[in-house]
Amino acid sequence: MSDPERGQVKPPLPLGLGSATVRVSLIFLGVAFVSLLLGDIEITTSDPWGEMLRFAGGFLTPSLDSIDTLATALLRTVGFAFVGVALGSIAGYLLMLFFDKALVRAFCAFIRAIHELFWALIFLQFFGLHPLTGVLAIAIPYAGVFAKVYAEINDETDPLPGLVLPPIRSRFIQALFLKLPQAFAHVKSYTAYRLECGFRSSAILGFVGLPTLGFYLESAFVQGHYSEVAAMLMIFYLIIATMRWWLRPRLLPLYVLASPFFLGEGLPIVWSNVGRFFTEDIVPAPLKNGVSWSSPSELWEWFSPIAQEQIVPGLWNTVILTQIALVATAILTLIAFVLVSKHFGGAKRRSVGHLFLVVGRSTPEYILAYMLLQLWGPSMLPAVVALALHNGCIIGHLIGRQSNELVLRPGTGTGTDLYFFELLPRLYRPFLAFLFYRWEIIMRETAILGVLGIYTLGFYIDSAIENIRFDVALLLILVTAMLNIAIDMLSRKLRAGLRLTTMPTPDVP
Amino acid sequence: MHVVLQAVSLRIERGEHVALVGKSGVGKSTLLKLAFSALTRSVTAGADPMPSIAFLPQELGLVTQLPVFHNVYMARLARYGRLQNLRNFVWPQAARAAEMESILGQLDMPSSLRTAVASLSGGQKQRVAVARALYQEAEVLLADEPCSALDGPQADNVLQLLTSSFTASIVALHDVDLALKHATRVIGLRDGRLALDEPSATLRAADLGFLYE
Numbered sequence: 001m002s003d004p005e006r007g008q009v010k011p012p013l014p015l016g017l018g019s020a021t022v023r024v025s026l027i028f029l030g031v032a033f034v035s036l037l038l039g040d041i042e043i044t045t046s047d048p049w050g051e052m053l054r055f056a057g058g059f060l061t062p063s064l065d066s067i068d069t070l071a072t073a074l075l076r077t078v079g080f081a082f083v084g085v086a087l088g089s090i091a092g093y094l095l096m097l098f099f100d101k102a103l104v105r106a107f108c109a110f111i112r113a114i115h116e117l118f119w120a121l122i123f124l125q126f127f128g129l130h131p132l133t134g135v136l137a138i139a140i141p142y143a144g145v146f147a148k149v150y151a152e153i154n155d156e157t158d159p160l161p162g163l164v165l166p167p168i169r170s171r172f173i174q175a176l177f178l179k180l181p182q183a184f185a186h187v188k189s190y191t192a193y194r195l196e197c198g199f200r201s202s203a204i205l206g207f208v209g210l211p212t213l214g215f216y217l218e219s220a221f222v223q224g225h226y227s228e229v230a231a232m233l234m235i236f237y238l239i240i241a242t243m244r245w246w247l248r249p250r251l252l253p254l255y256v257l258a259s260p261f262f263l264g265e266g267l268p269i270v271w272s273n274v275g276r277f278f279t280e281d282i283v284p285a286p287l288k289n290g291v292s293w294s295s296p297s298e299l300w301e302w303f304s305p306i307a308q309e310q311i312v313p314g315l316w317n318t319v320i321l322t323q324i325a326l327v328a329t330a331i332l333t334l335i336a337f338v339l340v341s342k343h344f345g346g347a348k349r350r351s352v353g354h355l356f357l358v359v360g361r362s363t364p365e366y367i368l369a370y371m372l373l374q375l376w377g378p379s380m381l382p383a384v385v386a387l388a389l390h391n392g393c394i395i396g397h398l399i400g401r402q403s404n405e406l407v408l409r410p411g412t413g414t415g416t417d418l419y420f421f422e423l424l425p426r427l428y429r430p431f432l433a434f435l436f437y438r439w440e441i442i443m444r445e446t447a448i449l450g451v452l453g454i455y456t457l458g459f460y461i462d463s464a465i466e467n468i469r470f471d472v473a474l475l476l477i478l479v480t481a482m483l484n485i486a487i488d489m490l491s492r493k494l495r496a497g498l499r500l501t502t503m504p505t506p507d508v509p
Numbered sequence: 510m511h512v513v514l515q516a517v518s519l520r521i522e523r524g525e526h527v528a529l530v531g532k533s534g535v536g537k538s539t540l541l542k543l544a545f546s547a548l549t550r551s552v553t554a555g556a557d558p559m560p561s562i563a564f565l566p567q568e569l570g571l572v573t574q575l576p577v578f579h580n581v582y583m584a585r586l587a588r589y590g591r592l593q594n595l596r597n598f599v600w601p602q603a604a605r606a607a608e609m610e611s612i613l614g615q616l617d618m619p620s621s622l623r624t625a626v627a628s629l630s631g632g633q634k635q636r637v638a639v640a641r642a643l644y645q646e647a648e649v650l651l652a653d654e655p656c657s658a659l660d661g662p663q664a665d666n667v668l669q670l671l672t673s674s675f676t677a678s679i680v681a682l683h684d685v686d687l688a689l690k691h692a693t694r695v696i697g698l699r700d701g702r703l704a705l706d707e708p709s710a711t712l713r714a715a716d717l718g719f720l721y722e
Contacts, residue, residue: 158570160566160568160569160570161570161571161572161583162570163564163570164564164565164566164570165583165584165586165587166549166561166562166586166587166588166645166647167549167587168586168587169587170591170594172591172595173586173591173594173595173598174586176594176595176598177572177575177579177582177583177586177594177598178572178583181572181574181575181579182572182574184574
């Protein structure tokens with residue numbers, strides 16, 4: 001049909017600006033760009049590429065020379081994960097029973113907002129290097145996560161069986177008979193997924209001194225024993241990649257019951273330390289000296305420099321780094337999913353893609369960041385790359401799987417035509433849903449990477465602990481938790497506002 | 510707004526077994542659901558103490574992942590203590606199993622306690638739900654088409670059992686002959702209103718025909 005009034009037809013807005021999801025994406029992109037200008041991104045080591053080549057060389061010559069230490073480290077890593085996740089899932093299930101109460105929801109949000117490593121740093125102060133420190137460091141935040149996800153899963157079950165019965169007083173019995181049998185398959189796959197996360201959490205606990213993988217990895221790395229590092233990582237990947245074969249339901253009770261015996265002896269708990277920690281160490285300094293709450297000026301004098309010198313810069317850097325890492329994750333995801341999508345390339349190419357994504361998501365961000373930091377020197381760059389690689393591989397895997405479920409009409413284009421006109425529009429909403437879901441997780445990790453020397457909140461927390469100022473450390477941990485809860489709420493608002501309804505419970509096998 | 514059911518007021522005496530009849534979509538299920546929630550959730554100001562109610566909806570409300578034993582046992586979760594419930598979840602008591610076995614035997618489903626409900630046929634599932642209602646030992650039964658998936662003799666048997674086990678009942682039925690045979694009183698709904706309320710002894714099948722026009 002000819003158009004008599006040429007020039008009157010308005011084409012749609014460029015870049016799809018008419019769509020809310022695109023507008024939100026562009027805002028995030030802009031924020032990340034500004035953050036990039038403000039942040040400190042550089043490589044400071046004298047010979048980063050030579051060191052990286054030597055590191056890569058380690059993977060060609062993995063060394064099993066210290067197989068004894070390695071086996072012990074892996075056994076303990078798996079042991080801490082089993083005990084911590086088992087306790088966390090039981091506690092989470094019990095908390096879930098009361099998830100209709102706002103207080104319980106807030107409590108769970110709070111305990112999961114504090115990273116495993118921060119919990120470990122807290123427990124180290126009074127339990128010392130006792131196995132209990134590692135177990136609780138995993139169990140507590142995981143309980144908060146389990147409670148939330150189990151509650152979401154339970155909400156999806158059919159309520160009718162409960163409605164036809166006379167009211168049952170015990171919430172536990174109600175859940176056991178009516179909810180758990182219906183939700184069991186979902187609960188099981190989610191718990192197995194969290195166990196995989198537990199292996200990673202357990203591995204990085206080694207960085208604060210517990211006898212897991214991170215401990216040996218760090219010492220091998222600083223000595224430049226890259227062949228040993230490579231062997232450790234490769235066996236760790238192997239353990240995770242083969243989970244589906246060795247993690248049989250029938251063997252699970254055996255693993256859980258045996259695990260407590262593989263945590264090592266540690267050091268005995270000095271109970272007087274426990275009391276002192278709560279009654280003296282964490283009490284804000286001015287209150288310790290007998291000043292009562294009625295003179296707030298002294299408290300302000302205590303708080304004000306902490307706020308100026310630690311809280312504000314810590315928050316600033318954490319937020320900047322989080323936003324850069326989030327967008328870097330997004331970009332990597334949009335590339336990574338292509339590697340495992342059946343719409344691009346055959347089975348052989350996809351299995352290479354899968355291998356890349358498995359390695360990416362099995363390597364804890366913390367370990368990646370640690371290694372890159374050693375190779376490139378201190379700046380935000382190693383953290384951004386580590387966070388983007390790990391999270392991009394996780395979301396890329398999920399989006400790739402979704403893309404494989406799409407049935408396209410015959411005769412679609414190839415290459416960028418296929419990518420931009422067929423796949424991206426269909427996958428963009430679930431992609432954003434997963435991304436915003438991980439926003440809060442990325443922030444948690446960003447804060448913790450401070451322990452490695454990047455000036456996020458974790459850096460100030462770690463320094464406060466080193467200077468034996470536990471009152472300050474605890475205050476900073478609370479600030480970190482609040483930031484995390486705020487981002488969680490913001491993300492939920494955004495997802496609701498954009499109607500991103502995908503429930504991203506990744507059941508990564 | 511589409512009104513399924515107009516204001517309805519019913520008084521059922523002890524010893525009365527009501528058959529609720531009418532075309533499908535006329536509001537029988539809605540009436541039963543409303544009656545159930547009114548009888549269980551509100552405490553009436555009247556002098557009568559609330560009777561205990563067993564409710565058997567059309568969708569049955571079974572937990573199909575669990576065996577027959579657990580589904581029938583659920584009727585007594587509120588009656589027994591937490592520890593006993595927990596014990597029976599893990600390790601069913603022989604006494605409870607024996608009680609159920611006698612009920613299931615009468616329903617022509619002997620030795621099925623260990624079978625997962627998911628693997629049962631529609632008619633078998635329906636009888637498990639009937640067994641659950643019977644096992645509750647309540648005074649009043651509210652049931653919505655409790656034998657729609659059963660053949661003639663079985664349906665007869667189930668209704669016989671139900672009416673003899675409860676002191677009063679309201680059962681929605683689409684089969685007019687069954688209604689006349691087992692109920693003491695028949696209530697007919699038409700266009701969302703009470704169109705008929707008579708003792709069944711005075712009725713014949715032809716008298717109900719107008720409800721289905």
